[in-house]
Amino acid sequence: MNLTILGCYAATPRTFTNPTAQVLEIRNRFFLIDCGEGTQVQLRKNKIKFSAINHIFISHLHGDHFYGLIGLISTFNLLNRNNDLTVYGPKGIQEIIKLQLKLSNSWPQYNLNFVELTSTESETIFEDDKVIVKTIPLKHRVYTNGFLFEEKIKERKLNIEAVQSYEIDKCYFQNIKNGRDILLDDGRLIENKTLTFDPENPKSYAFCSDTIYNEAMLPVINQVDVLYHETTFLESEVELAKKTMHSTAKEAARIALQANCKTLILGHYSTRYASIDLFQQEAKTIFENTVLADDGKVFEL
Amino acid sequence: MNLTILGCYAATPRTFTNPTAQVLEIRNRFFLIDCGEGTQVQLRKNKIKFSAINHIFISHLHGDHFYGLIGLISTFNLLNRNNDLTVYGPKGIQEIIKLQLKLSNSWPQYNLNFVELTSTESETIFEDDKVIVKTIPLKHRVYTNGFLFEEKIKERKLNIEAVQSYEIDKCYFQNIKNGRDILLDDGRLIENKTLTFDPENPKSYAFCSDTIYNEAMLPVINQVDVLYHETTFLESEVELAKKTMHSTAKEAARIALQANCKTLILGHYSTRYASIDLFQQEAKTIFENTVLADDGKVFEL
Numbered sequence: 001m002n003l004t005i006l007g008c009y010a011a012t013p014r015t016f017t018n019p020t021a022q023v024l025e026i027r028n029r030f031f032l033i034d035c036g037e038g039t040q041v042q043l044r045k046n047k048i049k050f051s052a053i054n055h056i057f058i059s060h061l062h063g064d065h066f067y068g069l070i071g072l073i074s075t076f077n078l079l080n081r082n083n084d085l086t087v088y089g090p091k092g093i094q095e096i097i098k099l100q101l102k103l104s105n106s107w108p109q110y111n112l113n114f115v116e117l118t119s120t121e122s123e124t125i126f127e128d129d130k131v132i133v134k135t136i137p138l139k140h141r142v143y144t145n146g147f148l149f150e151e152k153i154k155e156r157k158l159n160i161e162a163v164q165s166y167e168i169d170k171c172y173f174q175n176i177k178n179g180r181d182i183l184l185d186d187g188r189l190i191e192n193k194t195l196t197f198d199p200e201n202p203k204s205y206a207f208c209s210d211t212i213y214n215e216a217m218l219p220v221i222n223q224v225d226v227l228y229h230e231t232t233f234l235e236s237e238v239e240l241a242k243k244t245m246h247s248t249a250k251e252a253a254r255i256a257l258q259a260n261c262k263t264l265i266l267g268h269y270s271t272r273y274a275s276i277d278l279f280q281q282e283a284k285t286i287f288e289n290t291v292l293a294d295d296g297k298v299f300e301l
Numbered sequence: 302m303n304l305t306i307l308g309c310y311a312a313t314p315r316t317f318t319n320p321t322a323q324v325l326e327i328r329n330r331f332f333l334i335d336c337g338e339g340t341q342v343q344l345r346k347n348k349i350k351f352s353a354i355n356h357i358f359i360s361h362l363h364g365d366h367f368y369g370l371i372g373l374i375s376t377f378n379l380l381n382r383n384n385d386l387t388v389y390g391p392k393g394i395q396e397i398i399k400l401q402l403k404l405s406n407s408w409p410q411y412n413l414n415f416v417e418l419t420s421t422e423s424e425t426i427f428e429d430d431k432v433i434v435k436t437i438p439l440k441h442r443v444y445t446n447g448f449l450f451e452e453k454i455k456e457r458k459l460n461i462e463a464v465q466s467y468e469i470d471k472c473y474f475q476n477i478k479n480g481r482d483i484l485l486d487d488g489r490l491i492e493n494k495t496l497t498f499d500p501e502n503p504k505s506y507a508f509c510s511d512t513i514y515n516e517a518m519l520p521v522i523n524q525v526d527v528l529y530h531e532t533t534f535l536e537s538e539v540e541l542a543k544k545t546m547h548s549t550a551k552e553a554a555r556i557a558l559q560a561n562c563k564t565l566i567l568g569h570y571s572t573r574y575a576s577i578d579l580f581q582q583e584a585k586t587i588f589e590n591t592v593l594a595d596d597g598k599v600f601e602l
Contacts, residue, residue, distance in 0.1 A: 012376045015345050037372040038339055041314050061404045063375040071338045074364040075313045092404040099400060103362045103393040105443050142406050 001026050001151065001203045001301040003226070006042035008267030008293040010232050011064055013038045018295050019064035020230070020268060023048055024205060026151055027130045032056045033147060033207050039068035040075050046296060050079060055126060057133070058089030059209035060144035066093070070100050077108040084111040088125050088133075090143045091116040117145055122220045136220045138211035140245045146209055148220060151202035155179075162195050203301055206261075210268065212242065213251040218259050226301050227252075227261040228293070230268030234282055237270075249279040253286035263301075267293035302327050302452065302504045302602040304527070307343035309568035309594040311533050312365055314339045319596050320365035321531070321569060324349050325450055325506060328431045333357045334448060334508050340369035341376050347597060351380060356427060358434070359390030360510035361445035367394070371401050378409040385412040389426050389434075391444045392417040418446055423521045437521045439512035441546045447510055449521060452503035456480075463496050504602055507562075511569065513543065514552040519560050527602050528553075528562040529594065531569030535583055538571075550580040554587035564602075568594035 002025040007018025019036025023043070030052040032039075043050060050072075058066045066089065076085065085108075087093060094114040101107050115125055117135060126133035129152065136146030155177040163176065168190075172182055182190045206221040208229045221227060232246035241248050247255075249266055256264035264287050266279045273279075276292055283290040291299075303326040308319025320337025324344070331353040333340075344351060359367045367390065377386065386409075388394060395415040402408050416426055418436060427434035430453065437447030456478040464477065469491075473483055483491045507522040509530045522528060530553035534542040542549050548556075550567055557565035565588050567580045574580075577593055584591040592600075 011379055013339070013342050013372070015342060037369070038314070038342065041316060041339065044316050061401075062407065063372055063401075063405060067372045067375075068338070071314070071364055071368045074368075078312055090404075096401055096404065100362075100364075100397055103391075103397065103443075104364060106363070142404075 001205060003205065003228075003265075003299040003301055004046050004048065005267065005293045005295060005297045005299075006039055006046060007036050007295055008269065009295070010268045010270050014271065017271070018042055019067075020059075020209065021068065022207070022228075022293075023053070024149055024207075026149060026203075026205075029128075029131055030054075031133070031149065034059055034065045034209065035067075035069040035072060036064045037067040037071075040072045042295070043072075050076060051081060051083060054083050054085060056085070056087045056089075057147045057207075058087065058093055059138070059146060059207070060140055060142050061090050061092060061096075062140075062142065062210065065209060069093075070097055073097060073101070073108065073112065074104075074106060076110065077106065081108070081110045084113060086113040086115060086126075088115045089117060090145075091118050118143075122148075134220065136206060136208060136217050138208060138217065139214045140210045140212065144209060144211060146211070146217070146221075147207045148224065149205045149207075151204065153202050154199035156192070156196035156199050159195055159197055166190055166195075168195070205301060208255075210246055212245040213247050213254070215255070215258065217255065221255075221259045221261070223260045225261070226263045226265060226299075227256050227259065228265045228267060229255060231266050231279060232268050232270050234273065234278055249282040250286055253283035253290060256283075256287045256290070261287075262289065264290045265293050265299065266290060302506060304506065304529075304566075304600040304602055305347050305349060306568070306594045306596060306598045306600075307340055307347060308337050308596055309570065310596070311569045311571050315572065317596075318572070319343055320368075321360075321510065322369065323508070323529075323594075324354070325508075327450060327452055327504075327506075330429075330432055331355075332434070332450065335360055335366045335510065336368075336370040336373060337365045338368040338372075341373045343596070344373075351377060352382060352384060355384050355386060357386070357388045357390075358448045358508075359388065359394060360439070360447060360508070361441055361443050362391050362393060362397075363441075363443065363511065366510060370394075371398055374398060374402070374409065374413065375405075375407060377411065378407065382409070382411045385414060387414040387416060389416045390418060391446075392419050419444075423449075435521065437507060437509060437518050439509060439518065440515045441511045441513065445510060445512060447512070447518070447522075448508050449525065450506045450508075452505065454503050455500035457493070457497035457500050460496055460498055467491055467496075469496070506602060509556075511547055513546040514548050514555070516556070516559065518556070522556075522560045522562070524561045526562070527564045527566060527600075528557050528560065529566045529568060530556060532567050532580060533569050533571050535574065535579055550583040551587055554584035554591060557584075557588045557591070562588075563590065565591045566594050566600065567591060
């Protein structure tokens with residue numbers, strides 16, 4: 001699981017900083033999470049193939065989280081994309097995109113699908129054989145969701161020495177990795193646990209965008225490996241955070257602590273502060289394993 | 302009159318190039334013409350004050366000409382803008398912007414006005430004491446206008462030596478600059494031409510965005526000082542230019558020649574060519590005084 005930060009600064013794109021967008025790679029699937037203005041250029045700069053992105057998740061309809069979406073959808077079309085694209089986001093996102101495509105007379109040649117979200121309860125919105133994605137209902141000035149990405153349990157790891165010692169043919173390897181026992185030609189039944197090792201624990205990643213401090217999310221993100229929590233402010237601006245329904249670094253750390261997360265990544269920094277290090281210092285007083293996102297940074301999770 | 306090129310490349314923003322946007326400064330008025338994705342960052346990079354821009358002209362509703370508009374409008378609001386802002390563009394632009402502002406619950410605190418264009422005849426869309434702006438109807442895949450900016454005739458220049466020799470009081474200077482004769486206390490009438498020099502000739506600038514080769518625009522842009530004409534292709538791709546309703550460099554030069562322009566600026570280059578110099582070389586075979594736009598370039602007109 002790799003996380004590439006395309007943008008992690010609040011409010012507006014600036015000369016050297018970008019609004020929220022990130023790509024989560026899970027076992028060769030590339031999920032784009034939020035899509036602020038300039039995301040398509042950030043994808044280029046970070047050498048992420050446009051054609052690899054088939055699912056885009058939009059947390060809420062504030063500009064710094066989705067103004068780059070229409071441009072990306074259009075550019076995909078100019079590049080003669082064939083793959084289907086599915087956009088998951090708040091109700092209304094479909095109308096915004098379709099209106100612009102209609103008025104520009106540039107309907108994509110690829111299949112463009114929308115999954116519009118309205119629920120205030122966590123729900124599964126994507127699932128395949130390797131990954132499941134659920135919403136994390138958040139509280140902001142407009143309807144907002146975070147997204148929980150859970151890897152499914154991987155196949156078991158082959159114990160090469162063991163399968164060779166029993167002279168088992170390669171054609172049985174996939175069955176063995178799927179957990180099956182093997183009946184040898186001489187009639188012996190070899191138990192799967194003799195032939196395999198346990199798989200790595202599946203990883204999980206929770207993206208929580210702009211939200212007021214909100215303990216209601218705790219059951220959904222409980223024991224997540226990595227929590228990305230947008231913050232905007234330090235505790236010195238806690239009243240402003242409340243008023244604008246953002247979180248402070250300390251509040252994000254409290255969420256990470258209560259949810260028993262392994263790692264907390266902070267982002268969505270207001271540019272009012274002299275250094276983003278202040279966010280890390282503040283969060284670490286509550287939750288030690290706090291790291292900072294920055295544009296272009298790649299985390300191997 | 303100064304022209305700052307914020308972006309002049311076709312189709313999509315890229316790592317080092319930007320889609321169409323430019324700022325024309327005429328006697329301390331700043332007009333933003335087109336607004337591709339990333340325009341707000343280009344304004345920052347080129348040190349153009351956001352608060353100076355009160356009028357935005359959008360040629361047509363293809364993404365590379367207006368996807369940066371919603372972000373700029375939102376950022377103006379975040380920066381606590383007070384000035385009115387007027388957007389001139391094709392019918393539909395108001396619906397696109399208002400839908401996004403409604404769904405993001407972020408209506409601007411400043412007055413945001415729209416002048417929606419539908420005419421296929423040239424019309425005056427802005428006028429004050431110094432500048433007049435008219436549409437230039439163009440032919441593209443969607444409804445499209447260029448824009449003609451004409452400086453009004455300036456006031457006459459004071460002949461300082463002459464007014465001093467007649468001991469004329471400063472309080473009469475503005476009347477003199479406005480062309481009035483002066484009656485001295487001794488009864489002599491001094492003709493204005495004795496006291497002033499002719500003003501500089503007013504300048505004019507025509508911005509012609511994406512369009513197929515279109516002689517119908519010639520009467521509107523006749524004898525314009527500077528013609529900016531988007532091109533996209535070289536003559537070797539003339540069939541593709543026709544099909545996509547763009548112009549070649551040679552075709553833009555033919556327009557400049559027939560309209561008796563003084564200077565032709567080319568832009569909107571397809572990135573398929575190894576060098577944009579090829580556009581200049583081709584245009585110069587028809588119209589010698591051809592120059593190339595490039596992102597960040599400033600022309601003193």
